[in-house]
Amino acid sequence: MRVYLTLTRRELATYFVSLTGYVTIAAVALLCGLSFWVMLRTMGTMPFQVPVTELFFQNPMFWFILLIANAVITMRLFAQEKYSGTYETLMTTPVGDLQVVAAKFTAAWLFYMIMWLPFLGCCYLIQHYAQQAGALDPGVLLGTYLGIGLFGAFFISFGACASALTVNQMVAAMLSMLLGMAVFALGYVAGPGFVSGPWRNQVLSRFCFFEQMREFAHGVIDTRTVVVLLSLAFLFLFLTLRVVESRRWK
Amino acid sequence: MDVTPMIEVHRLTKRYAGRTALADISFSVARGEIVGLLGDNGAGKSTTMRILAGFMPATSGTARVAGYDVFHHSKEVRRRIGYMPENNPLHNEMRVREYLKFRARLKGLNRTATRERLDVVLEQCSLTDVRKRIIGQLSKGYRQRVGLADALIHEPDLIILDEPTIGLDPHQIRLVRQLIKNLAGSHTVLISSHILHEVEMTCSRVMIMLRGRILASDTPENLQRLVAGRGQIVAEIAAPPEELKLEWARMGEVEHYEVAPAEGVFQRCALTARAGFDLRPQIFALVQARGWQLRELTRSRHSLEDIYMQVTKPNEEEEF
Numbered sequence: 001m002r003v004y005l006t007l008t009r010r011e012l013a014t015y016f017v018s019l020t021g022y023v024t025i026a027a028v029a030l031l032c033g034l035s036f037w038v039m040l041r042t043m044g045t046m047p048f049q050v051p052v053t054e055l056f057f058q059n060p061m062f063w064f065i066l067l068i069a070n071a072v073i074t075m076r077l078f079a080q081e082k083y084s085g086t087y088e089t090l091m092t093t094p095v096g097d098l099q100v101v102a103a104k105f106t107a108a109w110l111f112y113m114i115m116w117l118p119f120l121g122c123c124y125l126i127q128h129y130a131q132q133a134g135a136l137d138p139g140v141l142l143g144t145y146l147g148i149g150l151f152g153a154f155f156i157s158f159g160a161c162a163s164a165l166t167v168n169q170m171v172a173a174m175l176s177m178l179l180g181m182a183v184f185a186l187g188y189v190a191g192p193g194f195v196s197g198p199w200r201n202q203v204l205s206r207f208c209f210f211e212q213m214r215e216f217a218h219g220v221i222d223t224r225t226v227v228v229l230l231s232l233a234f235l236f237l238f239l240t241l242r243v244v245e246s247r248r249w250k
Numbered sequence: 251m252d253v254t255p256m257i258e259v260h261r262l263t264k265r266y267a268g269r270t271a272l273a274d275i276s277f278s279v280a281r282g283e284i285v286g287l288l289g290d291n292g293a294g295k296s297t298t299m300r301i302l303a304g305f306m307p308a309t310s311g312t313a314r315v316a317g318y319d320v321f322h323h324s325k326e327v328r329r330r331i332g333y334m335p336e337n338n339p340l341h342n343e344m345r346v347r348e349y350l351k352f353r354a355r356l357k358g359l360n361r362t363a364t365r366e367r368l369d370v371v372l373e374q375c376s377l378t379d380v381r382k383r384i385i386g387q388l389s390k391g392y393r394q395r396v397g398l399a400d401a402l403i404h405e406p407d408l409i410i411l412d413e414p415t416i417g418l419d420p421h422q423i424r425l426v427r428q429l430i431k432n433l434a435g436s437h438t439v440l441i442s443s444h445i446l447h448e449v450e451m452t453c454s455r456v457m458i459m460l461r462g463r464i465l466a467s468d469t470p471e472n473l474q475r476l477v478a479g480r481g482q483i484v485a486e487i488a489a490p491p492e493e494l495k496l497e498w499a500r501m502g503e504v505e506h507y508e509v510a511p512a513e514g515v516f517q518r519c520a521l522t523a524r525a526g527f528d529l530r531p532q533i534f535a536l537v538q539a540r541g542w543q544l545r546e547l548t549r550s551r552h553s554l555e556d557i558y559m560q561v562t563k564p565n566e567e568e569e570f
Contacts, residue, residue: 006355017343085339089400092303092335093356094328248307248324 004099004106011107015073021111024072028065029118035061036122050218052126052136053144056119057217063210066155067180073112074159075173077104078244082167097244105160105237112152116145140219147216150229151209155180157236164243184209254317256281256408256438257302262311264297264462271297273462274311279455281407282435286449287442289459295442296336298459299410302440303333316407329358332401336412338394342386346377346396349385350403357404367403375399375429391422398429409433411441415448427452482522482550483529488515488543497536503527516545 015021039055042048048055056062081087090100127136155176162175186207196202212225257279264272272294279285287295300306301313304324312319318326341349347368354364372378375395380388385396394414401409414430415423430452433439443449449456450470457467466473487494491509494517498507506522523529530547537544 002360003356003358006352010352014343085335085337086341088300088305088335089333089339089353090356092305092328092331092333093353094325094358095356096325247305248321 003095004103007095007099007103008106008110011077011104012110014076015107015111020072020076024069024111025115025118028069028115031061031065032118032122035059036125051140052123053140053217053219054214056122057144057147057213062213063184066151067177067184069112069115070152070155070159070180071173071177073108073115074156074163074176075169076163077108077160077172078164079166079169079172083169091247097241101160101164101237101241101244105156105240108156108160109149109153112156113149116148116152119148137219140217143219143221144217146221146226147213150216150226150233151213153233154229154236157233157240161236161240161243164240183207187211253281255279256283256316257440258312258314259298259302260312262298262301262313263309264294264301264306265309271462272301272308275459275462275464276311277457277464277467279438279440281438283455284430284434284439284441284453285455285457286453287440287457287459288444288446288449289442290444292461293444293459294462295444295459296412297462299333299412299440299442300335302327302408303331303335303410304328305333329404330407332404332406332409334397334401334409334411334414336416338397338414340385340393340396340400343384345382345384346388347372347381349396350399353400354403359404367405371399371402374402374432376425391418391425394418394422394426395429398426402433407438409437409439411439413442413444415443415445423448482520483533484546484548484550485519485521485533485537485544486512486516486546487519487537488545489517489540491517493540494519501529501532501536503529503532516543 015024035056038059039052042055078087081090123136123141130136158179159172159176162179163169163172165175166172186204187209189204189207197205206224206228212222215222215225255278257277259278260276262272262275263270275294275298287298289295297306301308302315302320304320304327307321312321314320315327316330318330320327341352344352350368350371351364354367359367372381375398377392377395377399380392383392385393388396398411398414401411411430415426418426427448430439430441434454441449441452454469455467456470456473458465458473491511494509495507498504498509498519498521503524504521505524508520510518510520512518521529521533528549530549533547534544
């Protein structure tokens, strides 16, 4: 546990000692702000019945951020260490492979959540100026952040896997972006009637991420989505672990 | 005291796709020894070290460190070694003390032990003055010492250093070499190098590797003896060259001689003795008897380079 915490702390600190971390946060803040501005303009022209957060996530900006930021956050996890050689010094200390994978994932995920803090500021602004008690429900906000966290966990898990597969950070970034887009595109394959169709369609309907994120942003927590996202995250973390272990395979 | 060897390697083989990096090597290293692995680039030194450090598995054969199998008890082995890989990779964005603290925690030291050991290794590796500096801004010599401090921080039984002085200037090399020498007795050290002079200076035993095989393993002195038969004696004597040549020809133990003029009246004689003979007392006696002046009488030591060339030569001839 001590080793895991030490590693996590260091990994998290890496984002803040280089410009990458600050640039990522600034970029996300900018995109969030843009998205927010677009939303405010819409709000000024017509009345709306949905929560502010849901309105925010009807904008594709969130997915844009998720796809790009995930690749930027995760590409360095293993690839950079392998490239610089510090991977060898790390793996010849008495740390377990699981500890390394878990620590890198945790740090990347924590950074990802920190990256979403500017969005909280946007929500606060709405509540402050709307002068309506119900403008922003804490439950809705919680649901939204749960959605952000779960989607982030899934995207970061396969980003970590991509990074473990290569020594080149660019290759890792491209791999994770490709996978992210493929998974996202799956959601468009599934139509609205898929939920009750044959099992294949039902499985596909679980990948309607756009729809599911809207549910989260609406404050609805669908346990099926939670289970699917967590399972996928664990699957990719398991694959990452196997890639890390493969070094010792004969 | 524990008498199990620190390193036991038995019939170790490592193959990469289509290439054999290690071919059936066996050796053992006793506790407290400083052993040098000597060989050209690609001889298999780094591969041997990486296997011993538990970073990669061997294709076949076994390797044990302090009695633990490096493959099956990798964690136990890694707890007992301090490993500095080739090119000494470090986290450039960290400060020296911060980095060493991080490494100590990774190696399982608790807070108190970390603090104690940090002060010791910073002092030992003369890093106290730069402890707050960012590693990326340090000179190569300091960086190398940070790598060494990292290898020493958890007081490992075995220290594995892959090319520890590569790319350093002579002054820095001397410092690092002294540091390694000071580890003798309390630690077992395995160093690799392709600079012959270096292992000769620091190691109690040298293993010469070539294309994944160990060609020779002995003390630098014994390896010297291996080629001692070809040792040369140099004598500078003030005497007429013809008379000197006559004397050397008459002396039965001299196999080959060369006489060349040195400064002034002195002649420089290079003499090769027959195997096992030391010519020096006879030369001294001769000079004394003839009333000549002698200003130099030395036996040129073979550098490891000669030994290396001699040991590796027959094999190369076999192959071509």
